[in-house]
Amino acid sequence: MRKVLSSVFVAALFFGPASGALAQNIKVGTIFPMSGPAGPSGIDAAAAVRVQVELLNKKGGLLGRKIVVSQKDDESTPAVGVSRANELVGEKADVIFEGRNSPVALAMQPIIAAANILDITCSAKAEAILSGKGNAMAIRIISSNEIDAEAIANYVIDIKKANRVAIMVQNDAYGNDFRQLIENRLKAASRPIEVVLSEKFPFRHTDFRVPLTAVKAANPDAVIVINAATSGMSALIEQYRQAGITAQFVAGITLLTPEVVNASKELINGIVSGSGYLPELEPLKDIPAAKEFFEAYQRETGRAAGEEAGIAAQAVAVWASAVRSTNSLDKTVVAQAIRGKGVKGTNFGDVQFAENGQMLTKPSLFRVVDGPAWRLELVK
Missing domain, CATH: 3.40.50.2300 (Response regulator)
Incomplete structure (x- = not known):
């Protein structure tokens, strides 16, 4: 005599022994x-x-x-x-x-x-x-750009004590946003700080010799650089050194990527930047x-x-x-x-996190001591 399969057994045949067994990835x-x-x-x-x-x-x-x-x-x-x-x-x-x-x-x-x-x-x-x-x-x-601008402005104003600042940024939403924020922060300083030059360049740009000539002629104490392109930042660092500019190079937060470091090697020595991710430090x-x-x-x-x-x-x-x-x-x-x-x-x-969704973090500023070995000195 044929036995009627129970509904539980039928379900098991089609869906497996447990409700989560075939749960989608x-x-x-x-x-x-x-x-x-x-x-x-x-x-x-x-x-x-x-x-x-x-x-x-x-x-x-x-x-x-x-x-x-x-x-x-x-x-x-x-x-x-x-x-x-x-x-x-x-x-x-x-x-x-x-x-x-x-x-x-x-x-x-x-x-x-x-x-x-x-x-x-x-x-x-x-x-x-x-x-x-x-x-x-x-x-x-x-x-955010606002957090970064505050950190870099504090360095330029209070630690470097610069009086003359040049700014070089990529000409897009990231670079222009940062430029406005950093200029506002410098203008709000308790002492006069002159922005002697503000240069823009295309994101995919790799030849900075003309703007760097203008930077050198402006004779700043510090040059703040925003360049998120790996190839562009590497080229800019090399050409900055070739131009013989002695002003402090300040790279935007998180822009000294491992690829930039590997390409620039000792040319990166002395550059000041910052990071929210330094896994070998506190x-x-x-x-x-x-x-x-x-x-x-x-x-x-x-x-x-x-x-x-x-x-x-x-x-x-x-x-x-x-x-x-x-x-x-x-x-x-x-x-x-x-x-x-x-x-x-x-x-x-x-x-x-802030109400607007921004993770609240404070970048650590550092100076590159040995580029090839990625040895850093925290700036306090």
Whole structure:
């Protein structure tokens, strides 16, 4: 006599022995420049996301589900970034980590927001990213232009005690935003500080001999440089030295990437810059999660993690912490657990976010003592 299969058994045949057995993977999307002038930095950031995700997967993933990564190249071009964002929308990404170049990040924001996907900016610094216009739930990990301008102005005014300052910036949302903020800060100083020259250049520019001639003629005490292109910053440093300019070179926060350091070698000695990610110094060196990522990144890539990698991994760590605390992947739920809140257990320890989604961080200023060995001296 045929026995009737129980509904429980039938369900097991189709759906497996447990309700979560066939739960879909969580999809993480990345959009960074993997080619072009900022390609090396984007490659570092994308690798960091993969490494951090693998660390999470080894511990069981999130919400009992495995995390997979879909990686896109925005080519440092806004139109390409929009296309890549649409691709990840089509792939139904649960979260997107993006943003090396501010113009690209700003172009992508409305696309990602309209698709109701959580969008976390890693490294793009323009203040407009957090304005709420492109993304009402914006979150950013790296320090903002405002934070950077304050740190650099404090160095130029109080430590270097410069009276004459030249400024060189890339002519885009990032560079122009920073230029206005730093000029405002210098004008507000308690003593007169003259901006003797303010030069703009295209993002993809690599020949700075003409503007550097003007810089040398202006005879500044310090030159503040904003150049996010790896090839461009390396060329600028070399040509600065060739021009025989003796004024203090002050590079924007996070712009001395490992690729710039490797290309510039001893030419980088004496340059002052800053970073929010110095994993071998306090406080990061004493945080287990920071050490775990740093060592895993070295094993996976064969190179040390720089700022771009550290910030991208921190973005994943912040997101994962918020997902765990809310037991949700919902964009609004997770974003509201981050914006204006403290987030615990990240690669940077317990961190705080402003109401507008900016991670509150204070860059550490340093002077390069030995470029080839990346030996630094903290500026206090």
